[in-house]
Amino acid sequence: xxxxxxxxxxxxxxxxxxxxxxxxxxxxxxxxxxxxxxxxxxxxxxxxxxxxxxxxxxxxxxxxxxxxxxxxxxxxxxxxxxxxxxxxxxxxxxxxxxxxxxxxxxxxxxxxxxxxxxxxxxxxxxxxxxxxxxxxxxxxxxxxxxxxxxxxxxxxxxxxxxxxxxxxxxxxxxxxxxxxxxxxxxxxxxxxxxxxxxxxxxxxxxxxxxxxxxxxxxxxxxxxxxxxxxxxxxxxxxxxxxxxxxxxxxxxxxxxxxxxxxxxxxxxxxxxxxxxxxxxxxxxxxxxxxxxxxxxxxxxxxxxxxxxxxxxxxxxxxxxxxxxxxxxxxxxxxxxxxxxxxxxxxxxxxxxxxxxxxxxxxxxxxxxxxxxxxxxxxxxxxxxxxxxxxxxxxxxxxxxxxxx
Numbered sequence: 233x234x235x236x237x238x239x240x241x242x243x244x245x246x247x248x249x250x251x252x253x254x255x256x257x258x259x260x261x262x263x264x265x266x267x268x269x270x271x272x273x274x275x276x277x278x279x280x281x282x283x284x285x286x287x288x289x290x291x292x293x294x295x296x297x298x299x300x301x302x303x304x305x306x307x308x309x310x311x312x313x314x315x316x317x318x319x320x321x322x323x324x325x326x327x328x329x330x331x332x333x334x335x336x337x338x339x340x341x342x343x344x345x346x347x348x349x350x351x352x353x354x355x356x357x358x359x360x361x362x363x364x365x366x367x368x369x370x371x372x373x374x375x376x377x378x379x380x381x382x383x384x385x386x387x388x389x390x391x392x393x394x395x396x397x398x399x400x401x402x403x404x405x406x407x408x409x410x411x412x413x414x415x416x417x418x419x420x421x422x423x424x425x426x427x428x429x430x431x432x433x434x435x436x437x438x439x440x441x442x443x444x445x446x447x448x449x450x451x452x453x454x455x456x457x458x459x460x461x462x463x464x465x466x467x468x469x470x471x472x473x474x475x476x477x478x479x480x481x482x483x484x485x486x487x488x489x490x491x492x493x494x495x496x497x498x499x500x501x502x503x504x505x506x507x508x509x510x511x512x513x514x515x516x517x518x519x520x521x522x523x524x525x526x527x528x529x530x531x532x533x534x535x536x537x538x539x540x541x542x543x544x545x546x547x548x549x550x551x552x553x554x555x556x557x558x559x560x561x562x563x564x565x566x567x568x569x570x571x572x573x574x575x576x577x578x579x580x581x582x583x584x585x586x587x588x589x590x591x592x593x594x595x596x597x598x599x600x601x602x603x604x605x606x607x608x609x610x611x612x613x614x615x616x617x618x619x620x621x622x623x624x625x626x627x628x629x630x631x632x633x634x635x636x
Contacts, residue, residue, distance in 0.1 A: 240319065247317035250324065256315040261287065261326055262334060265307045278303060280311060280326065288325040289313070298330035300437075300468050308334035332438065339438050343445050347472060350447070355454050355476050362459040362478045364490065365427050367498070370397045371491050372421030372429040372458070374414055377402035381434045381463070381484040388488035393495040399426055405433035410443035415452040422458050429456065430487045431473060432463030444471040453477055463487030591615040603628045 237245075250256055263280030270276055274293025279286050289311060291299065303309070312330040317323070332340050350356065371389065375381050377400065389398055401417035404410040414431065421429050431453065433441070443449065444464045453460050453476045462477035463484040474480040481487035532538060592600040593613045600606060610625045 239322070243317060243319040243322050246322075246324075247319055250316050253315075258312070259315060259326075260310055260312050262308070262310045263287070265303055265305060265309055268303050268305055276303065276328075280309075288323065289328055290325060291328040291331065295329050297468050298328070300466075301333065303331065310334055310340065339442060339445075343438070343472070346445065346447060346450075347475065350450055350472065350476070355450065360454070364459050364461065364479050367493055368396060368427035368491065370399060370424075370426045372424065372426035373398060373400045374403050374417035374421065374429065374431045375400070375433050375484070376405045379434055381432060384483070384485040385430060385463075385488045388485050389492045392489065392492045395495060396492050399424060405443060406436070406440050407443075411446035411449050414443060414449050418449075418452045418456055418460070422456050426458055428491050429458050429460045430463055430481075430484070430491055431460055431477070432481070432484050432487060433465070434484065435466035435469055441465055441469060441471055444473040446472075449473055450476045461487045461491055603630055 261280055263282050266279045266281050266286070268276065268278040274296065276291040276296075276299075278289050278291075280289055281287075291313075298312070310332050311326060311328045312332075313326050313328040315324055315326050318325055354360070373382065373385055375385070382400065386398060389396060399421060401420055403417040404413035418429065418431060431444075433444070435441075438445075441464055444462075450472045453462070453473055459478045461479045461481050462471070462473045463481040463486065464471045464473055465483075467482035479490060481490055591614070593615070594600045594605055595610050595612070598605070600612060606612060606625050606628065608625050608627060612623055612625060614621050614623060
């Protein structure tokens with residue numbers, strides 16, 4: 233049985249064929265604008281026609297940056313885009329990315345060729361871009377001495393920082409000799425030693441801006457040792473100078489804002505930094521003072537004099553404790569001595585003598601305790617409390633059992 237396909241499958245297959253065709257993915261189509269409609273969504277629907285046919289076109293809102301004029305019926309234009317199939321209707325159409333008037337077509341091709349050549353040479357590479365100084369003193373301006381561009385730059389720069397010096401090189405920015413004049417201006421301001429340079433002009437057609445698409449201008453910007461800000465045309469205008477410059481500004485006014493710092497804002501920031509620095513300094517001083525006081529206290533506590541005083545106080549305390557201990561010991565000894573004295577008093581012969589008793593010594597000095605130790609005629613000595621006497625034993629009488 234033969235293969236049968238749905239409409240969706242056929243349309244998808246055809247769309248895939250269009251997608252794989254390299255030429256249809258990036259194609260320039262020239263023709264006359266007809267049935268042009270600006271939709272509320274921002275999309276533009278129109279047709280391109282010539283003497284032999286018509287092709288439907290659409291430019292989506294996201295691609296409107298590629299259109300620098302308002303399209304009108306009957307205009308001859310060149311559309312850059314891709315041809316693809318709209319599956320729902322089964323129709324092919326041109327999806328436009330950029331649209332230029334037909335008179336600028338040759339210039340646009342020349343622009344694309346030079347852009348590709350310089351890009352391959354590395355002149356657009358990020359590693360060659362110089363940083364824009366944050367705080368500049370002098371700003372060089374290469375533009376026409378009259379016109380909105382220079383007035384906008386002067387007004388914006390003066391408002392942001394009246395102390396920044398602006399040096400203008402009055403250059404031709406359009407017509408014959410414009411490219412050479414711009415190159416001389418860049419070289420002159422580089423020798424002058426400005427901090428940053430603005431090169432640009434107001435908006436216009438591709439023919440009006442062509443001086444900034446010249447290779448000589450691109451090389452002058454690339455070789456300049458001073459950072460260059462390009463400010464050519466309006467936001468939608470793009471030139472070779474924009475790709476080569478160190479920084480692209482969408483307008484001359486924006487270039488002035490990028491080049492000149494805002495004095496009042498910086499002054500306010502500096503005041504905040506000063507206040508913060510003062511707070512930090514006071515906190516640091518307070519912390520260091522507290523640390524110094526702690527160190528001084530620690531030094532006093534660890535000073536040899538303090539140690540000596542501590543040792544001296546300890547010696548005094550020990551001496552006092554020793555005195556108290558000695559006094560306690562002496563009191564204990566005195567008390568014991570007093571007890572001993574009382575005991576001795578009870579045993580002392582003198583005490584007995586004071587009570588009326590006497591002490592008798594024999595001839596040989598021995599203590600006579602018994603009558604058997606003497607005999608009549610022995611000489612004895614009798615001790616009493618107030619002295620002693622010598623006596624002779626006349627008679628000895630023994631005590632009987634009945635006490636007589």
